[in-house]
Amino acid sequence: MPSGGSPSSVRTMVAERDEVAVVAAARRPGRPFPRRTRRGSRAERLAPFVLLAPAVLIIVVLRLWPLVLGVNFSFTGDGDRNGMPVGLDNYATLFADPLFRTALRNVGLLVLLLPVAVAIPGLLATFIYLRVPGHRVFRGVYFFPAVLSPVIVGAIFNLLLAYDGPLNTLLGGVGIGPVDWLGDPDVAIFAVVGVHVWATFGMALVVFLAGFSALDPSLLDAAKVDGATLPQTIRHVIVPALTRTIQFVFVTTMIGMLTSMFGLLFVMTGGGPEGSTYLPEYYIWVQQGQFNQPALASAASSVLFVIMLVVGLAQIAVLRRTGREV
Amino acid sequence: MAGRRLTRWVVAVPMAGLALATIYPLVFTTNVAMKTRREYILDRFSLSDSLRWDNIAAAWTNVGMSRYFLNSAVVVTCSVALLLLFGSMAGFALARLRFRGSSVLFLGILAALFIPFQVIMVPLARIMADAGLVDTYPGLVLAYVAQFLPFTVFLMTSYYSTVPAEIVDAARIDGNTVYGVYWRIMLPLGAPALVSVGVLNALFCWNDVLISLLMMPSADHRTLMVGVTSLRGQYSDDIPVFASGVLIAAVPVLVVYLFLQRRIADGVTAGATKG
DSSP states (O other): OOOOSOHHHHHHHTTOHHHHHHHHHHTSOSSOOOGGGGGOOHHHHHHHHHHHHHHHHHHIIIIIHHHHHHHHHTTBBOGGGBTOBOTTHHHHHHHHOHHHHHHHHHHHHHHHHHHHHHHHHHHHHHHHHTTOTTHHHHHHHHHGGGGSOHHHHHHHHHHHTSTTSHHHHHHHHTTOOOOOTTTOTTTHHHHHHHHHHHHHHHHHHHHHHHHHHTSOHHHHHHHHHTTOOHHHHIIIIIHHHTHHHHHHHHHHHHHHHHHSOHHHHHHHTTTOSTTTTOOHHHHHHIIIIISOOHHHHHHHHHHHHHHHHHHHHHHHHHHHHHHHHO | OHHHHHHHHHHHHHHHHHHHHHHHHHHHHHHHHTSOHHHHHHOSSSOOSSOOOHHHHHHHHTSOHHHHHHHHHHHHHHHHHHHHHHHHHHHHHHHHOOOTTHHHHHHHHHHHHTOOHHHHHHHHHHHHHHTTOTTSHHHHHHHHHHHHHHHHHHHHHHHHTTSOHHHHHHHHHTTOOHHHIIIIIIHHHTHHHHHHHHHHHHHHHHHOOHHHHHHOOSGGGOOHHHHHHHHHHHTTTOHHHHHHHHHHHHHHHHHHHHHHHHHHHHHHHHHHHHO
């Protein structure tokens, strides 16, 4: 739902590799149309293509073609050298730019924080599934920020995280702080990622709960009869049963972090302080929108695409390995 | 047994705390929106003494939120309508018609699902500029349709795959053309999926800021979310009006969430559960 409630994160949520195969298999018509329609007019035979034409045309021209064009741009120059082939110059400029290096370092930080961002909704979903008191309310409430635009979330947290704002007042009450959440270069990126997790954990929670609905309840009963503690139940029953859901959430959460934090960055920090909260997507926007350097921006886009591909391939590798073990 | 019940409460209390933390930011913002500027500066936490609509009214008229709201409403409505039309047409053809190249087309559309907007935004901006579509409503609508169409086609295809082929056959024997089958049978049958996908797409488009920033540079054409980002600069010293602007942009989403929460959750998990 989300760059809005994170469109990109949801968009990718439906695209796990496995169910793609399932859909591909299921969509095969059970039976072709009755024979006699074969003599149908030419218009009839062309019908599938007519029905598909708008979708295919739009997707090819406005999604697939730009991808090719973008890679091409990244090997041409900006400004005076507009359109001229420059080889790898843009990539050299890119990796020499401290801002882009910060952006890449922040991607590394996101990877490190990923397990936390997956574990939180996983644990909460477990408790909700085990029916802690109030589980129905929790489910509805936790999911709610996920439908809000990052712009709204960012704007609200601008108020909450202000130096003299509510959070610092609260912390001051217990003798901590005040912390300059969005003004301290060492803190700001954590503040923004924290807000992103706050805004999106409900999405992963719902996916986890859907995974739980496919879990065999008798396994949990058996664990209970055997006197397993909660941590034991989670470790030996729930985690193995939900392996695929967990992997799915890992990948979608990572993709969400890489592609749907623009709104937050734009509203909360503008990439600052001192460029400390840059991410590749923000860098691309700044180079394209502010500095009018489309070729350099395209090079950054290509790098981002490679990062996403690596995430995707890592997922496939993990799936293969677990597939072999089972 | 008593031990177990205790554990449950030990877990439930922090979870209730988290639920509070999930709700509080919006409550705080609403409360601020009801305060006068003076009230806010003196004490930003106390409950506002009255429901005051001045700030909302000020944000709606003075800052141009009404204009932005209208822009968003128009663009989102057109985008969702086109997405549902094109998505269901393609979904029906891919799920229930047999023709050469069907799987190639399906895989091509699927591949497009994995291309993030940030990766193609630079060349897309140039294509749109060359076509004279930058800063126009059709341009932004087209950009949204292109962005969310692969997802829509994918979900509609998987939904139509669950419709029994016999229904289509029967309709054909009754003398319907392929288009007749689509219009009279598949479109009405697809209603549940169309509602779910439609609500999700409406949220995506309504909440977007990056595509809108890129496609609609002039102030008059701003969508609501871009309008909210510009509020901050204009009203940095009048926080209650700023908070009111944020509320105006959030309320439609809240209403949709209250009524269609299940639908949204279903749409989000549609892919995850099918495996």
